[in-house]
Each structure stands twice: as structure tokens, then as C-alpha cells.
Amino acid sequence: MTKILIIEDDNVMGQMLYLYFSGEGFIVHRVETAEAGSLALTEFEPDVILLDLILPDSDGTEFCAKLRTLTDVPILVVSMKNSVNERINALQSGADDFLCKPFSMQELKARIIAILRRMESQGLGISSLTSESSVSDKIIFDYDRRLLIVNGTEIETTYSEWELMKLFSSSPGKVFEREELINAIRGIDSFVNDRAIDVHIMNLRKKIEDNPRQPNFIKTVWGIGYKFVLAQ
Known part of the structure; x- marks a missing residue:
């Protein structure tokens, strides 16, 4: 229970x-x-x-x-x-x-x-994944401990940040509308506004980007949403 x-x-x-x-x-x-x-x-x-x-x-x-x-x-x-x-x-x-x-x-x-x-959905999906999965040579997902390894440094994430990163990494380069990002966190039957997504993205950038003001990984697509790119 x-x-x-x-x-x-x-x-x-x-x-x-x-x-x-x-x-x-x-x-x-x-x-x-x-x-x-x-x-x-x-x-x-x-x-x-x-x-x-x-x-x-x-x-x-x-x-x-x-x-x-x-x-x-x-x-x-x-x-x-x-x-x-x-x-x-x-x-x-x-x-x-x-x-x-x-x-x-x-x-x-x-x-x-x-x-x-x-x-629960996340837990069901983990069984089909290895304990670690590389997104690029700079970012690794540690599914067992539910954290990111960025440039060799372990980064703790909130539930919402982890779900967003999982979605981004599933389709690098794809532009995700804010509604898609909202659904990834809350599910389609729960409300959260666009501003909350922007705050979660800002927090993620602080954790994974060398310069959050000039992000290499999480890019803003103005008027639509965000996309994740495999930075070199």
C-alpha cells in the first residue's frame, strides 16, 4: 500500500x-x-x-x-x-x-x-534496460540508483527531472512541445502549467550544463518547447 x-x-x-x-x-x-x-x-x-x-x-x-x-x-x-x-x-x-x-x-x-x-511505469521499464546506459560520451544514466553521471560526476535528480531526461534521451534532436513534457511528468489527467516545465528545465541545465545560460544539451525551441542534442 x-x-x-x-x-x-x-x-x-x-x-x-x-x-x-x-x-x-x-x-x-x-x-x-x-x-x-x-x-x-x-x-x-x-x-x-x-x-x-x-x-x-x-x-x-x-x-x-x-x-x-x-x-x-x-x-x-x-x-x-x-x-x-x-x-x-x-x-x-x-x-x-x-x-x-x-x-x-x-x-x-x-x-x-x-x-x-x-x-510504476518507470519501474516496469527498468527491467528491460541495463543498469547503466550512455546517452553520449558525457552523460550516463544509472537506472539502479536513478541518477545521472555527467562528465564522471554523479548528479542527483528529482522525479520530474529524471522523467524529463528519460524522455529527451529517448529521441535526441526531437522537438518536444511543452504538453508532451507535462504529460511525461504528471500524466494526461493532472494539471501543471508551462512555467513549471520551464523551472524544471532550468534546474536540469544547472545540473548538467557547463554554462546553463548557453546550454549545449537542452536547447530552447522558441514558441514550441525544448529539444535534447548530443553535444560534442
């Missing part, structure tokens, strides 16, 4: 999330602080994290970045902070999705199911 870790200090919202997802058949564990959330990673071993950005013992965005260094499970931010900058900061800190309060429980469940479906 899928395990959801809820990091939420608001008792009303925390209880609502706990009761809803417990009733939907998930195994749910709720904590109220960043410190307790860090401990729950190893003690509870969640499949998905729901993170509120307003916590009593930590800045939510900074804690999101810390979580990303500790785990590669999907992080979905649920927050009263609804400005564009807050969303961008959360995505840049490693979140895979952002949902503003108040929100529909059914929509949140749909997003969780969509991201888990993509992960």
Missing part, C-alpha cells in the same frame, strides 16, 4: 488530509515539524510527501531543498502561499508539484495517483 507522509502543522488541515487519505486506502503518517519530518523519512519510509511551506521550526522552501537531498520520492507542496514566486521557489528547491490552499481533495489525490503511475 502507498505510504503518504504529511508534514503539516495546522491541525484542521492536517486532520482533514489524514482522514481523507486514510479513508482512501493509503497508509498515512502526519507530523507537524520539519524535524519530525526528517526523522519520518527513515522511520516511515514514505512513497509520497505532502509538505506545507509554513512550519514552526523551519522555512518551508529551505526544508524542501533539504528533503530533496535526503530522498528522491515525489514532494508535493500544499500551501497558502500562492504567488508565482513562491511556486517557482518551491520547484527550484526540489518540489515536484505545488497546490494552493484551499484545494480539492479529489484533485490532490489525482495528482498523487498520476505521479505514482509514472513511477
Whole structure:
């Protein structure tokens, strides 16, 4: 059964999330602080994290970045902070999705199911692949550990970044429209806007490009989307 870790200090919202997802058949564990959330990673071993950005013992965005260094499970931010900058900061800190309060429980469940479906599909596909696969002489996919090796350096990726790189590497040179990239991350029944894709691409460039402002691998195709080229 899928395990959801809820990091939420608001008792009303925390209880609502706990009761809803417990009733939907998930195994749910709720904590109220960043410190307790860090401990729950190893003690509870969640499949998905729901993170509120307003916590009593930590800045939510900074804690999101810390979580990303500790785990590669999907992080979905649920927050009263609804400005564009807050969303961008959360995505840049490693979140895979952002949902503003108040929100529909059914929509949140749909997003969780969509991201888990993509992960299950990824797991089924790994068996037919070698543990490592070279995209070029500079980039290697380590499927066992779900990370990239760029110029000999191991690079950790978020779930969304990994899915994007898998899609890019499947068809080097192909121009992917933003809708295709969105579907690769969320599935066709879940919403995420173009700006979120742009942020994930920016984060990827910081990790794999020598100069993110003049990328060699992930190229922008203005008005359409992005393409991946095998840089020499």
C-alpha cells in the first residue's frame, strides 16, 4: 500500500488530509515539524510527501531543498502561499508539484495517483534496460540508483527531472512541445502549467550544463518547447 507522509502543522488541515487519505486506502503518517519530518523519512519510509511551506521550526522552501537531498520520492507542496514566486521557489528547491490552499481533495489525490503511475511505469521499464546506459560520451544514466553521471560526476535528480531526461534521451534532436513534457511528468489527467516545465528545465541545465545560460544539451525551441542534442 502507498505510504503518504504529511508534514503539516495546522491541525484542521492536517486532520482533514489524514482522514481523507486514510479513508482512501493509503497508509498515512502526519507530523507537524520539519524535524519530525526528517526523522519520518527513515522511520516511515514514505512513497509520497505532502509538505506545507509554513512550519514552526523551519522555512518551508529551505526544508524542501533539504528533503530533496535526503530522498528522491515525489514532494508535493500544499500551501497558502500562492504567488508565482513562491511556486517557482518551491520547484527550484526540489518540489515536484505545488497546490494552493484551499484545494480539492479529489484533485490532490489525482495528482498523487498520476505521479505514482509514472513511477510504476518507470519501474516496469527498468527491467528491460541495463543498469547503466550512455546517452553520449558525457552523460550516463544509472537506472539502479536513478541518477545521472555527467562528465564522471554523479548528479542527483528529482522525479520530474529524471522523467524529463528519460524522455529527451529517448529521441535526441526531437522537438518536444511543452504538453508532451507535462504529460511525461504528471500524466494526461493532472494539471501543471508551462512555467513549471520551464523551472524544471532550468534546474536540469544547472545540473548538467557547463554554462546553463548557453546550454549545449537542452536547447530552447522558441514558441514550441525544448529539444535534447548530443553535444560534442
